[in-house]
Amino acid sequence: MPGLLREAATRALADAELEWSDIDAVVFGKAPDLFEGVMRPELFLNDAMGGAGKPMFRMHTAGSVGAHTAIFGAHLIESGQYECVLSIAFEKQSETDTSRILGGGSRGGAGVAFASSIRQYIEKSGAPPHIGPLVAVKDRLNALKNPHAQLKIPGIDIKMVEESEMVVEPLRKLECCPTSDGAGAIIFTSEKRIPKTERPPAWLHGSSTRSEASGHPSRSWVNPLAGQQCAAEAYAQAGITNPLEELDCAEIYVPFSWFEPMWLENLGFAEEGQGWKMVDDDITAFDGAFPVNASGGVLSANAIGAAGLIRCAEAAMQVRGTAGEHQVPDVRRAMGHAFGGASQYFAIWIVGSEKP
Amino acid sequence: MSDDVKVLNSVVSLDYERPPTRAARRYTEAVGEKRLIAHRCPECERLYTPPKGYCPVCVVLTTDEHEIEVSPEGVLVSYTVTNPDKLHQQGGKTSARGDVMLDGTRITLMGELDGVEAADVHTGMRMRAVWVELEDGRLPSSGGWGAVGIKGWEPTGEPDASREEVQELLKKAGES
Amino acid sequence: MSDTPVPIDTVEMPYVRTLGPVISRFFTGLRDGEIWANKTRTGKVQCPPFEYDPYTGESASDDWVQLDGTGTVSSWAWVEEPLRNHLLQEPFAWCLIRLDGADTDLVHAVRVADKGQMATGMRVEARWRDERIGHLRDIECFEPA
Numbered sequence A: 001m002p003g004l005l006r007e008a009a010t011r012a013l014a015d016a017e018l019e020w021s022d023i024d025a026v027v028f029g030k031a032p033d034l035f036e037g038v039m040r041p042e043l044f045l046n047d048a049m050g051g052a053g054k055p056m057f058r059m060h061t062a063g064s065v066g067a068h069t070a071i072f073g074a075h076l077i078e079s080g081q082y083e084c085v086l087s088i089a090f091e092k093q094s095e096t097d098t099s100r101i102l103g104g105g106s107r108g109g110a111g112v113a114f115a116s117s118i119r120q121y122i123e124k125s126g127a128p129p130h131i132g133p134l135v136a137v138k139d140r141l142n143a144l145k146n147p148h149a150q151l152k153i154p155g156i157d158i159k160m161v162e163e164s165e166m167v168v169e170p171l172r173k174l175e176c177c178p179t180s181d182g183a184g185a186i187i188f189t190s191e192k193r194i195p196k197t198e199r200p201p202a203w204l205h206g207s208s209t210r211s212e213a214s215g216h217p218s219r220s221w222v223n224p225l226a227g228q229q230c231a232a233e234a235y236a237q238a239g240i241t242n243p244l245e246e247l248d249c250a251e252i253y254v255p256f257s258w259f260e261p262m263w264l265e266n267l268g269f270a271e272e273g274q275g276w277k278m279v280d281d282d283i284t285a286f287d288g289a290f291p292v293n294a295s296g297g298v299l300s301a302n303a304i305g306a307a308g309l310i311r312c313a314e315a316a317m318q319v320r321g322t323a324g325e326h327q328v329p330d331v332r333r334a335m336g337h338a339f340g341g342a343s344q345y346f347a348i349w350i351v352g353s354e355k356p
Numbered sequence B: 001m002s003d004d005v006k007v008l009n010s011v012v013s014l015d016y017e018r019p020p021t022r023a024a025r026r027y028t029e030a031v032g033e034k035r036l037i038a039h040r041c042p043e044c045e046r047l048y049t050p051p052k053g054y055c056p057v058c059v060v061l062t063t064d065e066h067e068i069e070v071s072p073e074g075v076l077v078s079y080t081v082t083n084p085d086k087l088h089q090q091g092g093k094t095s096a097r098g099d100v101m102l103d104g105t106r107i108t109l110m111g112e113l114d115g116v117e118a119a120d121v122h123t124g125m126r127m128r129a130v131w132v133e134l135e136d137g138r139l140p141s142s143g144g145w146g147a148v149g150i151k152g153w154e155p156t157g158e159p160d161a162s163r164e165e166v167q168e169l170l171k172k173a174g175e176s
Numbered sequence C: 001m002s003d004t005p006v007p008i009d010t011v012e013m014p015y016v017r018t019l020g021p022v023i024s025r026f027f028t029g030l031r032d033g034e035i036w037a038n039k040t041r042t043g044k045v046q047c048p049p050f051e052y053d054p055y056t057g058e059s060a061s062d063d064w065v066q067l068d069g070t071g072t073v074s075s076w077a078w079v080e081e082p083l084r085n086h087l088l089q090e091p092f093a094w095c096l097i098r099l100d101g102a103d104t105d106l107v108h109a110v111r112v113a114d115k116g117q118m119a120t121g122m123r124v125e126a127r128w129r130d131e132r133i134g135h136l137r138d139i140e141c142f143e144p145a
């Protein structure tokens, strides 16, 4: 665990050309402690993150925690409290049978919880069955361009997805995210402490987090209110009125293929019931008008606690122009997004290449 | 070197004492009589089963006086068929799980579907609860998501709700 | 209040932990009946070893030293009723042990005939198991030297 975290942190420090001693405070995030079986691992990991003698904050909002970790790090700078903050998140799922934890004991994994809402979406929107496989192919093709993607399937095509085994109806094996170990780190600075590197910073234009109760009647898992509100606030902060026009790409949390059309609607990129048409028209493909998950996304690596932070980091890399082979051309503004729990936690940020 | 120790095997095992709340005790007693009870929030009228003892939306407490009996039958509004052995887990058999919306409520409860082949499961089916047996007056551990005290759901054999009726139920459930 | 006994739920999960190069070296040593410590860049000897210097976050050096299984109790806490997964199933002391040559403490169990024999500053030595697998439990416990 310390090694995994330190690999991410030392790369972020190297990218920013900073030392451990430059960090004023550390924000740490991961999903349920049961994944690694170490209760409150921040107690023993704090010094591995260079946190000794510094303020350290633990975030926890299940699968969305990485994005909360990023946003909270930014808040510490925005508040004027600190000048340089390290936000770092990880998950090491290889150590135990995470499907038992995520499947609520039923061994089916998280898909068991989400498959029912996916069927509701399909039956309600009338989306054709090939939409899920289309998303799976698109994200895995993107993953081939990303050196940090875990799941690389050369030659992936829709036939391969449609012929993969049915795991949790209507989800086939290749429409599900893998089990991953991983970490991510982002360094935030105030304007006066921007590192003087050749690589430009990303500027935060807006951010928002929202939650809602997991269990009460009248809550929608298909188009959760908290997700809609979260997006609306982030757009308002960034001065965005037409997100599809004003953003150039997005990294959204899609652990199962069908979440892409569902979240396109939830985030206001499409009208309700119309998100699947954006997928069908290749608008969200790498060379489409609005690329979604150019990194390969969560479908290509889902170290749960880190995955939200990595969505935020990938959005930042796109506006910095440092995404390498999976760089989308001319990105001025991008979204990083994550959701967690029983579709009940949401975190979104919008970053830009220029100071807002 | 190849014979280096590279992994550590460990088992994390903890015992928890879980004293039941009054609402949980009454719920358990009702399950023993094959009855399903709920609390109705005095402010928003949402129903909760098992009773939470509060409404998280209105943030008000609920007690015995808000207890009502609800039907343990309803309509299958969504489902999935899981094949855990096809993923990376060891073991686990093919089974169907579904969401049943209880009659006269906006409550959906998840559970295993019994008495129907996975291939024959479809939305709109009328289902009834299959109750668990209490052990020494206690509910056995549920071992997964699903309604506490309800082992699963089985078809009643009554005619299906139509596709339109299912969509109407889902729409009603989504209204805040 | 009701007389019903409070139900107990046991939550149990198995884990297989990958150790990484530094901890792997420490555990491989334990399997072979050896105790190894590593040095920070400022020369502090850490046992158990860490990948880094906990005070600065800087990576540790590649400089390793072997320690004997002898040391001094820095502090201790008496356990009268061991839990089912404790190292020893008889009354024992959880101890911070400063092994000879180390600058940091190791947490382990000390076995004594009775609590009266425990004292801060007492000398202890490792009691090794015959069957070792690469685990901190390869040292069954420490005993008065």
Ligand SMILES: [Zn+2]
Pocket (backbone or CB within 6 Å): B041, B042, B043, B044, B045, B046, B055, B056, B057, B058, B059
């Ligand atoms: Zn209420």
